[in-house]
Amino acid sequence: MFEKILIANRGEIALRIHRACKEMGISTVAVHSTADADAMHVRLADESVCIGPAPAKDSYLNIPAIVSAATITGADAVHPGYGFLSEEASFASILEEHGFTFIGPTAEHIELMGDKVAAKQAVENNGVPVVPGSRGAIESASEARSIAGDIGYPVLIKAAGGGGGRGMQIVQSADEVEDAYRMARTEAKASFRNDTVYMEKFLEKPRHIEVQVFADGQGGAVHLGERDCSLQRRHQKVLEEARSPALTNASREKIGKIASDAVRRIGYRNAGTIEFLYENGEFYFIEMNTRLQVEHPVTEMITGIDMVREQIRVAAGSPLSFEQSDITFEGHAIECRITAEHPETFAPSPGLITDYHPPGGISVRVDSGLYAGYSIPPHYDSLVAKLIVHGASRNECLMRLRRSLEEFVIGGIDTTIPLHAKIIDNLDFVNGDYDIHWLERFVAEDLVDN
Numbered sequence: 001m002f003e004k005i006l007i008a009n010r011g012e013i014a015l016r017i018h019r020a021c022k023e024m025g026i027s028t029v030a031v032h033s034t035a036d037a038d039a040m041h042v043r044l045a046d047e048s049v050c051i052g053p054a055p056a057k058d059s060y061l062n063i064p065a066i067v068s069a070a071t072i073t074g075a076d077a078v079h080p081g082y083g084f085l086s087e088e089a090s091f092a093s094i095l096e097e098h099g100f101t102f103i104g105p106t107a108e109h110i111e112l113m114g115d116k117v118a119a120k121q122a123v124e125n126n127g128v129p130v131v132p133g134s135r136g137a138i139e140s141a142s143e144a145r146s147i148a149g150d151i152g153y154p155v156l157i158k159a160a161g162g163g164g165g166r167g168m169q170i171v172q173s174a175d176e177v178e179d180a181y182r183m184a185r186t187e188a189k190a191s192f193r194n195d196t197v198y199m200e201k202f203l204e205k206p207r208h209i210e211v212q213v214f215a216d217g218q219g220g221a222v223h224l225g226e227r228d229c230s231l232q233r234r235h236q237k238v239l240e241e242a243r244s245p246a247l248t249n250a251s252r253e254k255i256g257k258i259a260s261d262a263v264r265r266i267g268y269r270n271a272g273t274i275e276f277l278y279e280n281g282e283f284y285f286i287e288m289n290t291r292l293q294v295e296h297p298v299t300e301m302i303t304g305i306d307m308v309r310e311q312i313r314v315a316a317g318s319p320l321s322f323e324q325s326d327i328t329f330e331g332h333a334i335e336c337r338i339t340a341e342h343p344e345t346f347a348p349s350p351g352l353i354t355d356y357h358p359p360g361g362i363s364v365r366v367d368s369g370l371y372a373g374y375s376i377p378p379h380y381d382s383l384v385a386k387l388i389v390h391g392a393s394r395n396e397c398l399m400r401l402r403r404s405l406e407e408f409v410i411g412g413i414d415t416t417i418p419l420h421a422k423i424i425d426n427l428d429f430v431n432g433d434y435d436i437h438w439l440e441r442f443v444a445e446d447l448v449d450n
């Protein structure tokens with residue numbers, strides 16, 4: 001087992017990884033930008049190294065600085081968290097070349113799944129249902145028009161290298177294809193340095209349902225059930241729950257098996273998430289994420305499995321510590337992503353935290369690096385806390401979440417706590433009756449009401 005792990009991330013996820021390491025008796029090294037010198041992940045780690053100035057490209061994305069930090073501190077392995085370098089194949093291979101273990105999949109699997117066109121083909125060849133669309137990249141506007149004619153409008157033109165919900169164009173009719181195709185390529189090139197685009201049928205009212213998989217690259221592969229992440233704003237997840245209120249036991253078992261069989265067949269190692277859109281009882285693969293997800297705690301709450309611990313074990317060469325039959329699902333869990341933003345206008349609100357009182361009590365978990373006196377720097381993602389609540393039933397979970405949101409005090413800045421309180425009081429949400437467009441409508445109507 002590793003003796004020392006460098007955590008190549010910041011914020012709540014750096015803390016999350018630190019906690020798993022300490023519980024395994026492993027020392028931690030934090031890295032940080034100059035803007036994060038006072039951050040909680042730096043305060044708690046056994047050692048810390050400043051890797052550059054505030055902009056992420058000069059610090060958290062600075063591979064030579066991170067490799068140097070691992071070298072001077074004598075770390076054995078590097079955990080990338082999510083975001084930043086977590087899905088950068090070259091980071092994984094450079095670390096391995098320097099003798100450090102990358103706590104994640106092989107560089108080849110990161111690369112395969114990072115190219116959405118190749119990923120779609122690879123999973124389809126291994127029995128996973130995909131969204132109807134182009135077979136591979138589209139090379140011209142006329143090809144785009146012909147494929148769209150076959151699958152039927154509306155269609156979506158998507159960037160092969162896309163991520164973070166960016167690089168997608170909806171096309172309603174044949175006369176829009178030419179412009180949309182050109183815009184999609186230009187945008188893809190500017191944002192992802194790759195102008196390859198492909199086409200999918202635009203599903204009108206799907207849910208976003210993802211399956212958590214775990215594999216050891218030695219033949220062991222399981223699924224840890226699904227998460228429903230349909231509540232999104234600008235294609236970004238806002239609130240997630242496990243299990244999905246939309247699935248029957250038969251359908252969740254079926255898709256779970258399809259997902260775990262696929263990762264076993266491709267020889268995958270690490271935690272992974274296979275994301276689907278779900279409409280009219282059918283699943284359609286959209287992408288695979290080859291890292292820990294922001295929303296992994298809802299899965300931990302219903303399975304009792306520490307996923308970061310398991311990632312570390314598997315990266316150290318151990319086989320999975322459980323088989324499918326060992327995994328049981330208890331009750332219901334919901335995560336609210338709390339961001340430093342105005343709850344109605346979403347204007348960013350970094351700055352000094354004057355008061356901080358997280359909720360507590362049975363089955364309540366808060367993953368956050370906040371403390372009173374801390375100043376949130378303006379340079380990074382606006383996520384500042386995750387509130388995760390478990391209940392024996394979805395209803396118990398909702399009651400507990402409601403009182404937890406009431407208890408939560410984050411003073412000095414605007415946060416989205418009031419938005420979450422409104423969402424969970426809405427009858428559609430209480431009934432589990434929502435799709436991926438529900439939250440955008442809810443936010444727009446709420447603005448009109450005020």
Ligand code: ADP
Nearest residue numbers: 162163164165166200201202203208235286436
């Ligand atoms: P990214 O990697 O940028 O997150 P995804 O392919 O995972 O891109 O898609 C992000 C979100 O965009 C999905 O959760 C869904 O809301 C929407 N989306 C993607 N593909 C489709 C589609 N074919 N039809 C309708 N919505 C889609």
